[in-house]
Amino acid sequence: MPDVLRRSTAILTALCLAPVTLACSEEAQRDIERAALEKVGDLATERMAGGDSGGDGKNHSRDFINIPIEVRQIADNVWQARGVGNTQMVVTSEGLVIYDTGLSIQAAKQRRLLLEAVPDLPVTHVIVSHSHADHASGAKIWLEPGIELVAHQEFEEEQRYLKELEPFYYGRNRMLFPFMPEEPPDIEILAYGGLVPTMTVDQPDILTIEQGGTVMEVLATPGAEGADNVTLWLPKEKIFFSGDFFGPNFPQFPNVFTMRGEKVRKPIEYIQSLDQVIALEPEMIVPSHQDPIVGKEKIKADLIKMRDAVQYVHDRTIEGMNAGETVYELMEEIKLPPELEMTQIHGRVSWAVKSIWEYYATWFHWDTTTELYHVPRSALFPEIAELAGLESLTAAGEAHITAGRNIEAIHLLEIATTAAPDDVRAQTALRQAHLNLRDAAIATTNNTYEIDWLSLRIRQIDAILAGEDG
Numbered sequence: 001m002p003d004v005l006r007r008s009t010a011i012l013t014a015l016c017l018a019p020v021t022l023a024c025s026e027e028a029q030r031d032i033e034r035a036a037l038e039k040v041g042d043l044a045t046e047r048m049a050g051g052d053s054g055g056d057g058k059n060h061s062r063d064f065i066n067i068p069i070e071v072r073q074i075a076d077n078v079w080q081a082r083g084v085g086n087t088q089m090v091v092t093s094e095g096l097v098i099y100d101t102g103l104s105i106q107a108a109k110q111r112r113l114l115l116e117a118v119p120d121l122p123v124t125h126v127i128v129s130h131s132h133a134d135h136a137s138g139a140k141i142w143l144e145p146g147i148e149l150v151a152h153q154e155f156e157e158e159q160r161y162l163k164e165l166e167p168f169y170y171g172r173n174r175m176l177f178p179f180m181p182e183e184p185p186d187i188e189i190l191a192y193g194g195l196v197p198t199m200t201v202d203q204p205d206i207l208t209i210e211q212g213g214t215v216m217e218v219l220a221t222p223g224a225e226g227a228d229n230v231t232l233w234l235p236k237e238k239i240f241f242s243g244d245f246f247g248p249n250f251p252q253f254p255n256v257f258t259m260r261g262e263k264v265r266k267p268i269e270y271i272q273s274l275d276q277v278i279a280l281e282p283e284m285i286v287p288s289h290q291d292p293i294v295g296k297e298k299i300k301a302d303l304i305k306m307r308d309a310v311q312y313v314h315d316r317t318i319e320g321m322n323a324g325e326t327v328y329e330l331m332e333e334i335k336l337p338p339e340l341e342m343t344q345i346h347g348r349v350s351w352a353v354k355s356i357w358e359y360y361a362t363w364f365h366w367d368t369t370t371e372l373y374h375v376p377r378s379a380l381f382p383e384i385a386e387l388a389g390l391e392s393l394t395a396a397g398e399a400h401i402t403a404g405r406n407i408e409a410i411h412l413l414e415i416a417t418t419a420a421p422d423d424v425r426a427q428t429a430l431r432q433a434h435l436n437l438r439d440a441a442i443a444t445t446n447n448t449y450e451i452d453w454l455s456l457r458i459r460q461i462d463a464i465l466a467g468e469d470g
Protein backbone atom coordinates (compact mmCIF):
# COMPACT_ATOMS: atom_id res chain seq x y z
CA MET A 1 0.00 0.00 0.00
CA PRO A 2 1.49 3.42 -0.89
CA ASP A 3 2.82 5.32 2.15
CA VAL A 4 0.32 8.16 1.83
CA LEU A 5 -2.55 5.69 1.72
CA ARG A 6 -1.15 3.71 4.64
CA ARG A 7 -0.80 6.85 6.77
CA SER A 8 -4.27 8.08 5.88
CA THR A 9 -5.72 4.68 6.64
CA ALA A 10 -4.01 4.59 10.03
CA ILE A 11 -5.37 8.02 10.97
CA LEU A 12 -8.88 7.24 9.84
CA THR A 13 -8.74 3.83 11.47
CA ALA A 14 -8.01 5.46 14.79
CA LEU A 15 -11.02 7.74 14.31
CA CYS A 16 -13.12 4.84 13.12
CA LEU A 17 -12.36 2.40 15.88
CA ALA A 18 -11.90 4.62 18.92
CA PRO A 19 -15.00 4.94 21.17
CA VAL A 20 -16.34 8.47 20.83
CA THR A 21 -17.84 8.88 24.27
CA LEU A 22 -19.41 6.59 26.80
CA ALA A 23 -22.72 8.31 26.09
CA CYS A 24 -22.52 7.71 22.35
CA SER A 25 -25.00 5.08 21.20
CA GLU A 26 -23.84 2.03 19.29
CA GLU A 27 -25.81 3.25 16.28
CA ALA A 28 -24.12 6.66 16.36
CA GLN A 29 -20.71 5.07 16.70
CA ARG A 30 -21.42 2.81 13.72
CA ASP A 31 -22.34 5.92 11.71
CA ILE A 32 -19.05 7.58 12.67
CA GLU A 33 -17.19 4.39 11.80
CA ARG A 34 -18.85 4.17 8.39
CA ALA A 35 -18.14 7.83 7.64
CA ALA A 36 -14.47 7.27 8.41
CA LEU A 37 -14.44 4.11 6.31
CA GLU A 38 -15.99 5.99 3.41
CA LYS A 39 -13.08 8.44 3.48
CA VAL A 40 -10.63 5.55 3.56
CA GLY A 41 -12.44 3.97 0.64
CA ASP A 42 -12.51 7.16 -1.41
CA LEU A 43 -8.79 7.64 -0.95
CA ALA A 44 -7.98 4.00 -1.67
CA THR A 45 -10.16 3.97 -4.80
CA GLU A 46 -8.57 7.20 -6.04
CA ARG A 47 -5.08 5.84 -5.52
CA MET A 48 -5.84 2.48 -7.11
CA ALA A 49 -7.55 4.08 -10.12
CA GLY A 50 -4.22 5.68 -10.99
CA GLY A 51 -2.43 2.31 -11.11
CA ASP A 52 -0.64 0.64 -13.98
CA SER A 53 -2.89 -0.20 -16.94
CA GLY A 54 -0.47 -2.83 -18.21
CA GLY A 55 1.29 -0.66 -20.75
CA ASP A 56 -0.83 -1.69 -23.74
CA GLY A 57 -3.01 1.41 -23.89
CA LYS A 58 -6.02 -0.48 -22.51
CA ASN A 59 -7.34 -0.57 -18.97
CA HIS A 60 -8.70 -4.16 -18.89
CA SER A 61 -9.13 -5.08 -15.22
CA ARG A 62 -8.54 -1.48 -14.18
CA ASP A 63 -11.81 -0.54 -15.90
CA PHE A 64 -13.67 -1.76 -12.82
CA ILE A 65 -11.84 0.50 -10.36
CA ASN A 66 -12.66 3.48 -12.62
CA ILE A 67 -16.43 2.86 -12.46
CA PRO A 68 -17.90 5.75 -10.45
CA ILE A 69 -19.74 4.86 -7.25
CA GLU A 70 -23.26 6.08 -7.95
CA VAL A 71 -26.84 4.93 -7.40
CA ARG A 72 -29.51 4.32 -10.01
CA GLN A 73 -33.02 2.90 -10.01
CA ILE A 74 -33.25 -0.02 -12.44
CA ALA A 75 -36.82 -1.23 -11.72
CA ASP A 76 -39.81 -0.04 -9.70
CA ASN A 77 -38.55 -1.75 -6.56
CA VAL A 78 -34.85 -2.25 -7.35
CA TRP A 79 -31.94 0.13 -6.87
CA GLN A 80 -28.29 -0.43 -7.65
CA ALA A 81 -25.06 1.14 -6.37
CA ARG A 82 -22.34 0.80 -8.98
CA GLY A 83 -18.67 0.20 -8.25
CA VAL A 84 -16.02 -2.49 -8.72
CA GLY A 85 -18.80 -4.80 -7.57
CA ASN A 86 -22.40 -3.61 -7.76
CA THR A 87 -24.69 -3.68 -4.72
CA GLN A 88 -28.41 -4.24 -5.37
CA MET A 89 -31.29 -3.25 -3.11
CA VAL A 90 -34.81 -4.69 -3.32
CA VAL A 91 -37.35 -2.35 -1.72
CA THR A 92 -40.40 -3.77 0.05
CA SER A 93 -42.94 -2.01 2.26
CA GLU A 94 -41.45 -3.74 5.31
CA GLY A 95 -37.76 -3.30 4.63
CA LEU A 96 -34.78 -3.56 2.31
CA VAL A 97 -33.08 -6.68 0.98
CA ILE A 98 -29.48 -6.25 -0.14
CA TYR A 99 -27.91 -8.54 -2.76
CA ASP A 100 -24.10 -8.43 -2.87
CA THR A 101 -22.09 -5.84 -1.00
CA GLY A 102 -19.16 -4.97 -3.25
CA LEU A 103 -15.60 -4.35 -2.12
CA SER A 104 -15.09 -3.47 1.52
CA ILE A 105 -13.32 -0.20 0.60
CA GLN A 106 -16.35 0.94 -1.43
CA ALA A 107 -19.21 -0.52 0.62
CA ALA A 108 -19.62 2.39 3.06
CA LYS A 109 -20.25 4.85 0.24
CA GLN A 110 -22.51 2.44 -1.65
CA ARG A 111 -24.53 1.87 1.53
CA ARG A 112 -24.94 5.57 2.28
CA LEU A 113 -26.07 6.40 -1.25
CA LEU A 114 -28.57 3.54 -1.37
CA LEU A 115 -30.10 4.41 2.00
CA GLU A 116 -30.32 8.06 1.01
CA ALA A 117 -32.25 7.02 -2.10
CA VAL A 118 -34.82 5.07 -0.06
CA PRO A 119 -34.76 6.42 3.51
CA ASP A 120 -36.73 5.34 6.58
CA LEU A 121 -36.79 1.60 5.84
CA PRO A 122 -34.70 -0.95 7.75
CA VAL A 123 -32.35 -3.44 6.13
CA THR A 124 -33.69 -6.91 6.88
CA HIS A 125 -31.51 -9.25 4.80
CA VAL A 126 -28.05 -9.15 3.23
CA ILE A 127 -27.53 -11.84 0.57
CA VAL A 128 -24.01 -12.56 -0.67
CA SER A 129 -23.79 -14.28 -4.04
CA HIS A 130 -20.51 -16.02 -3.21
CA SER A 131 -17.34 -15.68 -1.17
CA HIS A 132 -15.19 -13.54 -3.49
CA ALA A 133 -14.08 -10.26 -1.93
CA ASP A 134 -15.63 -8.03 -4.60
CA HIS A 135 -19.06 -9.44 -3.67
CA ALA A 136 -18.92 -10.33 0.02
CA SER A 137 -16.26 -8.24 1.78
CA GLY A 138 -18.56 -5.23 2.14
CA ALA A 139 -21.09 -7.23 4.17
CA LYS A 140 -19.53 -6.26 7.51
CA ILE A 141 -20.35 -2.62 6.79
CA TRP A 142 -24.02 -3.48 6.21
CA LEU A 143 -24.58 -5.96 9.01
CA GLU A 144 -26.19 -4.93 12.29
CA PRO A 145 -28.01 -6.89 15.00
CA GLY A 146 -31.22 -8.35 13.59
CA ILE A 147 -30.13 -8.38 9.95
CA GLU A 148 -30.08 -11.83 8.36
CA LEU A 149 -26.95 -12.81 6.41
CA VAL A 150 -27.97 -15.18 3.61
CA ALA A 151 -25.52 -17.38 1.70
CA HIS A 152 -24.95 -20.81 0.19
CA GLN A 153 -24.39 -23.75 2.50
CA GLU A 154 -20.82 -23.97 1.16
CA PHE A 155 -20.08 -20.27 1.76
CA GLU A 156 -18.18 -20.72 5.02
CA GLU A 157 -15.95 -23.45 3.59
CA GLU A 158 -15.16 -21.40 0.48
CA GLN A 159 -14.45 -18.36 2.66
CA ARG A 160 -12.27 -20.46 4.97
CA TYR A 161 -9.85 -21.69 2.34
CA LEU A 162 -9.64 -18.32 0.61
CA LYS A 163 -8.78 -16.69 3.95
CA GLU A 164 -6.24 -19.33 4.92
CA LEU A 165 -4.55 -18.94 1.53
CA GLU A 166 -4.89 -15.15 1.43
CA PRO A 167 -1.12 -14.45 1.11
CA PHE A 168 -0.92 -16.92 -1.80
CA TYR A 169 -4.02 -15.67 -3.62
CA TYR A 170 -3.57 -11.99 -2.86
CA GLY A 171 -0.16 -11.93 -4.47
CA ARG A 172 -1.50 -13.64 -7.59
CA ASN A 173 -4.51 -11.37 -7.80
CA ARG A 174 -2.43 -8.25 -7.39
CA MET A 175 -0.03 -9.30 -10.13
CA LEU A 176 -2.98 -9.66 -12.48
CA PHE A 177 -4.81 -6.61 -11.11
CA PRO A 178 -2.04 -4.09 -10.35
CA PHE A 179 -4.50 -1.44 -9.12
CA MET A 180 -4.91 -3.43 -5.87
CA PRO A 181 -3.15 -2.21 -2.69
CA GLU A 182 0.19 -3.84 -1.98
CA GLU A 183 -1.19 -5.62 1.07
CA PRO A 184 -4.65 -6.83 2.18
CA PRO A 185 -6.51 -4.40 4.46
CA ASP A 186 -5.66 -5.08 8.10
CA ILE A 187 -8.63 -3.23 9.64
CA GLU A 188 -11.07 -5.85 10.87
CA ILE A 189 -14.15 -4.33 9.24
CA LEU A 190 -12.31 -4.10 5.90
CA ALA A 191 -10.43 -7.39 6.16
CA TYR A 192 -11.59 -10.45 4.26
CA GLY A 193 -13.35 -13.30 6.07
CA GLY A 194 -15.19 -13.80 9.33
CA LEU A 195 -18.73 -13.79 7.92
CA VAL A 196 -21.15 -16.29 9.47
CA PRO A 197 -24.45 -16.70 7.59
CA THR A 198 -27.66 -16.89 9.62
CA MET A 199 -29.62 -18.39 6.72
CA THR A 200 -28.26 -20.81 4.12
CA VAL A 201 -29.50 -22.69 1.08
CA ASP A 202 -28.22 -25.68 -0.84
CA GLN A 203 -29.47 -27.33 -4.02
CA PRO A 204 -32.06 -28.52 -4.82
CA ASP A 205 -33.82 -26.39 -2.19
CA ILE A 206 -35.05 -22.84 -2.73
CA LEU A 207 -34.97 -20.32 0.11
CA THR A 208 -38.06 -18.11 -0.17
CA ILE A 209 -38.15 -14.69 1.47
CA GLU A 210 -41.60 -13.10 1.46
CA GLN A 211 -41.69 -9.56 2.78
CA GLY A 212 -44.16 -6.72 2.32
CA GLY A 213 -45.91 -8.54 -0.52
CA THR A 214 -42.64 -9.16 -2.42
CA VAL A 215 -41.56 -12.73 -3.03
CA MET A 216 -37.83 -13.37 -3.42
CA GLU A 217 -36.27 -16.78 -4.10
CA VAL A 218 -32.65 -17.47 -3.23
CA LEU A 219 -31.37 -20.18 -5.59
CA ALA A 220 -28.31 -22.36 -5.09
CA THR A 221 -26.59 -22.19 -8.49
CA PRO A 222 -23.04 -23.58 -8.11
CA GLY A 223 -20.40 -24.06 -10.74
CA ALA A 224 -19.72 -20.58 -12.06
CA GLU A 225 -17.46 -18.73 -9.63
CA GLY A 226 -17.25 -21.59 -7.16
CA ALA A 227 -19.31 -24.08 -5.18
CA ASP A 228 -21.09 -21.41 -3.13
CA ASN A 229 -22.96 -19.41 -5.77
CA VAL A 230 -26.42 -18.17 -4.95
CA THR A 231 -28.60 -16.08 -7.22
CA LEU A 232 -31.80 -14.17 -6.46
CA TRP A 233 -35.05 -14.48 -8.40
CA LEU A 234 -38.05 -12.17 -8.21
CA PRO A 235 -40.79 -14.33 -9.82
CA LYS A 236 -43.42 -11.58 -10.11
CA GLU A 237 -41.04 -9.03 -11.59
CA LYS A 238 -39.14 -11.66 -13.64
CA ILE A 239 -35.83 -10.16 -12.48
CA PHE A 240 -32.80 -12.41 -12.02
CA PHE A 241 -29.92 -11.15 -9.87
CA SER A 242 -26.94 -13.07 -11.19
CA GLY A 243 -24.02 -11.95 -9.01
CA ASP A 244 -21.03 -13.37 -10.89
CA PHE A 245 -22.93 -16.38 -12.21
CA PHE A 246 -22.02 -15.52 -15.80
CA GLY A 247 -18.76 -13.73 -15.01
CA PRO A 248 -18.43 -9.97 -15.60
CA ASN A 249 -20.13 -10.04 -19.03
CA PHE A 250 -23.25 -11.62 -20.50
CA PRO A 251 -23.21 -13.59 -22.67
CA GLN A 252 -19.64 -14.87 -22.74
CA PHE A 253 -17.75 -18.11 -22.62
CA PRO A 254 -17.38 -18.55 -18.85
CA ASN A 255 -14.37 -19.24 -16.72
CA VAL A 256 -15.06 -22.90 -16.03
CA PHE A 257 -11.89 -22.62 -13.98
CA THR A 258 -9.80 -19.51 -13.39
CA MET A 259 -6.11 -19.24 -14.27
CA ARG A 260 -5.36 -17.39 -11.03
CA GLY A 261 -6.17 -20.54 -9.05
CA GLU A 262 -8.90 -21.57 -6.56
CA LYS A 263 -10.69 -24.85 -6.10
CA VAL A 264 -11.87 -26.82 -9.11
CA ARG A 265 -15.27 -25.78 -10.47
CA LYS A 266 -17.59 -28.50 -11.66
CA PRO A 267 -18.64 -28.14 -15.32
CA ILE A 268 -21.73 -30.36 -15.13
CA GLU A 269 -23.00 -28.49 -12.07
CA TYR A 270 -22.68 -25.25 -14.02
CA ILE A 271 -24.61 -26.69 -16.97
CA GLN A 272 -27.35 -27.80 -14.57
CA SER A 273 -27.42 -24.34 -12.98
CA LEU A 274 -27.76 -22.76 -16.43
CA ASP A 275 -30.69 -25.11 -17.15
CA GLN A 276 -32.31 -23.93 -13.92
CA VAL A 277 -31.98 -20.28 -14.95
CA ILE A 278 -33.20 -20.93 -18.50
CA ALA A 279 -36.40 -22.42 -17.05
CA LEU A 280 -37.10 -19.17 -15.16
CA GLU A 281 -37.33 -17.16 -18.42
CA PRO A 282 -36.08 -13.89 -16.87
CA GLU A 283 -36.97 -10.58 -18.47
CA MET A 284 -34.10 -8.73 -16.79
CA ILE A 285 -30.70 -9.87 -15.58
CA VAL A 286 -29.02 -7.73 -12.91
CA PRO A 287 -25.34 -8.70 -12.64
CA SER A 288 -22.97 -7.58 -9.90
CA HIS A 289 -20.59 -6.30 -12.56
CA GLN A 290 -21.56 -4.14 -15.53
CA ASP A 291 -25.08 -3.08 -16.53
CA PRO A 292 -28.49 -4.82 -16.41
CA ILE A 293 -29.61 -6.79 -19.48
CA VAL A 294 -33.23 -6.54 -20.62
CA GLY A 295 -35.27 -8.59 -23.11
CA LYS A 296 -36.80 -12.00 -22.44
CA GLU A 297 -36.20 -13.59 -25.84
CA LYS A 298 -32.63 -12.35 -26.23
CA ILE A 299 -31.76 -13.37 -22.66
CA LYS A 300 -33.19 -16.87 -23.20
CA ALA A 301 -31.33 -17.33 -26.48
CA ASP A 302 -28.05 -16.21 -24.90
CA LEU A 303 -28.55 -18.45 -21.86
CA ILE A 304 -29.11 -21.45 -24.13
CA LYS A 305 -26.07 -20.52 -26.17
CA MET A 306 -23.87 -20.34 -23.05
CA ARG A 307 -25.15 -23.68 -21.81
CA ASP A 308 -24.69 -25.37 -25.18
CA ALA A 309 -21.18 -23.93 -25.57
CA VAL A 310 -20.05 -25.28 -22.19
CA GLN A 311 -21.73 -28.62 -22.94
CA TYR A 312 -20.05 -28.77 -26.36
CA VAL A 313 -16.57 -28.14 -24.97
CA HIS A 314 -17.19 -30.63 -22.16
CA ASP A 315 -18.39 -33.36 -24.51
CA ARG A 316 -15.61 -32.84 -27.07
CA THR A 317 -13.03 -33.00 -24.28
CA ILE A 318 -14.49 -36.29 -23.01
CA GLU A 319 -14.47 -37.71 -26.54
CA GLY A 320 -10.84 -36.73 -27.00
CA MET A 321 -9.79 -38.20 -23.67
CA ASN A 322 -11.49 -41.48 -24.55
CA ALA A 323 -9.74 -41.45 -27.92
CA GLY A 324 -6.34 -41.17 -26.22
CA GLU A 325 -5.57 -37.56 -27.19
CA THR A 326 -3.40 -35.47 -24.90
CA VAL A 327 -4.64 -32.39 -23.12
CA TYR A 328 -2.43 -30.21 -25.32
CA GLU A 329 -3.77 -31.76 -28.51
CA LEU A 330 -7.31 -31.08 -27.32
CA MET A 331 -6.50 -27.51 -26.29
CA GLU A 332 -5.39 -26.85 -29.85
CA GLU A 333 -8.14 -28.79 -31.63
CA ILE A 334 -11.38 -27.92 -29.84
CA LYS A 335 -13.11 -24.81 -31.15
CA LEU A 336 -16.67 -23.61 -30.80
CA PRO A 337 -18.80 -24.22 -33.90
CA PRO A 338 -20.04 -21.05 -35.66
CA GLU A 339 -23.52 -21.23 -34.11
CA LEU A 340 -22.03 -21.25 -30.59
CA GLU A 341 -19.31 -18.66 -31.06
CA MET A 342 -19.26 -15.97 -28.36
CA THR A 343 -16.81 -13.62 -26.75
CA GLN A 344 -13.92 -15.20 -24.86
CA ILE A 345 -13.01 -11.97 -23.09
CA HIS A 346 -13.19 -13.67 -19.67
CA GLY A 347 -12.97 -17.44 -20.14
CA ARG A 348 -11.22 -19.21 -23.01
CA VAL A 349 -12.24 -22.44 -24.69
CA SER A 350 -8.70 -23.85 -24.58
CA TRP A 351 -8.49 -23.16 -20.84
CA ALA A 352 -11.85 -24.82 -20.29
CA VAL A 353 -10.56 -27.88 -22.15
CA LYS A 354 -7.55 -28.08 -19.84
CA SER A 355 -9.71 -27.45 -16.77
CA ILE A 356 -12.18 -30.19 -17.71
CA TRP A 357 -9.38 -32.63 -18.57
CA GLU A 358 -7.71 -32.05 -15.20
CA TYR A 359 -11.06 -32.04 -13.36
CA TYR A 360 -11.55 -35.64 -14.47
CA ALA A 361 -7.93 -36.82 -14.69
CA THR A 362 -6.19 -34.56 -12.11
CA TRP A 363 -2.55 -33.49 -12.17
CA PHE A 364 -0.76 -36.56 -13.53
CA HIS A 365 -0.95 -36.39 -17.31
CA TRP A 366 0.91 -39.66 -17.96
CA ASP A 367 3.38 -37.73 -20.10
CA THR A 368 6.59 -38.27 -18.18
CA THR A 369 7.84 -39.99 -15.05
CA THR A 370 9.16 -36.65 -13.79
CA GLU A 371 5.57 -35.49 -13.13
CA LEU A 372 5.61 -37.81 -10.12
CA TYR A 373 8.61 -36.17 -8.46
CA HIS A 374 9.71 -32.86 -7.03
CA VAL A 375 12.35 -31.78 -9.57
CA PRO A 376 10.84 -29.53 -12.28
CA ARG A 377 12.19 -29.29 -15.81
CA SER A 378 13.29 -25.74 -15.06
CA ALA A 379 15.88 -27.10 -12.60
CA LEU A 380 17.77 -28.39 -15.65
CA PHE A 381 17.57 -25.15 -17.65
CA PRO A 382 21.07 -23.90 -16.71
CA GLU A 383 22.58 -27.26 -17.69
CA ILE A 384 20.63 -27.33 -20.96
CA ALA A 385 21.76 -23.79 -21.73
CA GLU A 386 25.36 -24.74 -21.10
CA LEU A 387 25.08 -27.79 -23.34
CA ALA A 388 23.24 -26.03 -26.15
CA GLY A 389 24.96 -22.70 -25.81
CA LEU A 390 23.24 -19.49 -24.74
CA GLU A 391 23.77 -17.83 -28.11
CA SER A 392 22.36 -20.81 -30.00
CA LEU A 393 19.26 -20.96 -27.78
CA THR A 394 18.64 -17.24 -28.16
CA ALA A 395 19.13 -17.35 -31.93
CA ALA A 396 16.72 -20.28 -32.20
CA GLY A 397 14.17 -18.37 -30.11
CA GLU A 398 14.53 -15.33 -32.35
CA ALA A 399 14.01 -17.52 -35.42
CA HIS A 400 10.79 -18.89 -33.95
CA ILE A 401 9.59 -15.33 -33.31
CA THR A 402 10.35 -14.34 -36.90
CA ALA A 403 8.33 -17.36 -38.07
CA GLY A 404 5.40 -16.43 -35.83
CA ARG A 405 5.96 -19.30 -33.38
CA ASN A 406 6.01 -17.24 -30.21
CA ILE A 407 5.07 -20.05 -27.81
CA GLU A 408 7.93 -22.20 -29.08
CA ALA A 409 10.20 -19.18 -28.73
CA ILE A 410 9.21 -18.71 -25.09
CA HIS A 411 10.04 -22.36 -24.32
CA LEU A 412 13.61 -21.86 -25.57
CA LEU A 413 14.10 -18.33 -24.28
CA GLU A 414 12.97 -19.22 -20.78
CA ILE A 415 15.78 -21.79 -20.71
CA ALA A 416 18.21 -19.07 -21.80
CA THR A 417 17.00 -16.41 -19.36
CA THR A 418 16.86 -18.82 -16.44
CA ALA A 419 20.51 -19.66 -17.07
CA ALA A 420 21.50 -16.04 -17.77
CA PRO A 421 18.87 -13.65 -16.37
CA ASP A 422 21.01 -10.58 -17.19
CA ASP A 423 21.44 -11.45 -20.86
CA VAL A 424 19.94 -8.49 -22.67
CA ARG A 425 19.54 -10.22 -26.02
CA ALA A 426 17.66 -13.20 -24.59
CA GLN A 427 15.45 -11.04 -22.38
CA THR A 428 14.69 -8.68 -25.28
CA ALA A 429 13.65 -11.62 -27.45
CA LEU A 430 11.54 -13.03 -24.61
CA ARG A 431 9.85 -9.66 -24.23
CA GLN A 432 9.08 -9.55 -27.96
CA ALA A 433 7.48 -12.99 -27.89
CA HIS A 434 5.19 -11.90 -25.04
CA LEU A 435 4.41 -8.65 -26.80
CA ASN A 436 3.45 -10.54 -29.95
CA LEU A 437 1.18 -12.86 -27.98
CA ARG A 438 -0.45 -9.87 -26.28
CA ASP A 439 -1.03 -8.13 -29.60
CA ALA A 440 -2.61 -11.33 -30.92
CA ALA A 441 -4.82 -11.64 -27.83
CA ILE A 442 -6.02 -8.04 -28.18
CA ALA A 443 -6.77 -8.63 -31.86
CA THR A 444 -8.69 -11.88 -31.31
CA THR A 445 -10.33 -12.90 -28.03
CA ASN A 446 -9.33 -9.73 -26.12
CA ASN A 447 -9.28 -12.02 -23.07
CA THR A 448 -8.56 -9.80 -20.07
CA TYR A 449 -6.83 -12.49 -18.02
CA GLU A 450 -4.52 -13.43 -20.87
CA ILE A 451 -3.71 -9.81 -21.64
CA ASP A 452 -3.12 -8.96 -17.98
CA TRP A 453 -0.81 -11.97 -17.56
CA LEU A 454 1.20 -11.10 -20.66
CA SER A 455 1.36 -7.47 -19.51
CA LEU A 456 2.67 -8.64 -16.14
CA ARG A 457 5.44 -10.68 -17.79
CA ILE A 458 6.38 -7.73 -20.00
CA ARG A 459 6.61 -5.46 -16.93
CA GLN A 460 8.78 -8.03 -15.16
CA ILE A 461 11.14 -8.30 -18.15
CA ASP A 462 11.27 -4.50 -18.44
CA ALA A 463 12.33 -4.32 -14.80
CA ILE A 464 15.13 -6.83 -15.43
CA LEU A 465 16.30 -4.92 -18.48
CA ALA A 466 16.28 -1.71 -16.44
CA GLY A 467 18.37 -3.39 -13.75
CA GLU A 468 15.60 -3.32 -11.16
CA ASP A 469 14.65 -6.02 -8.67
CA GLY A 470 11.73 -8.17 -9.87
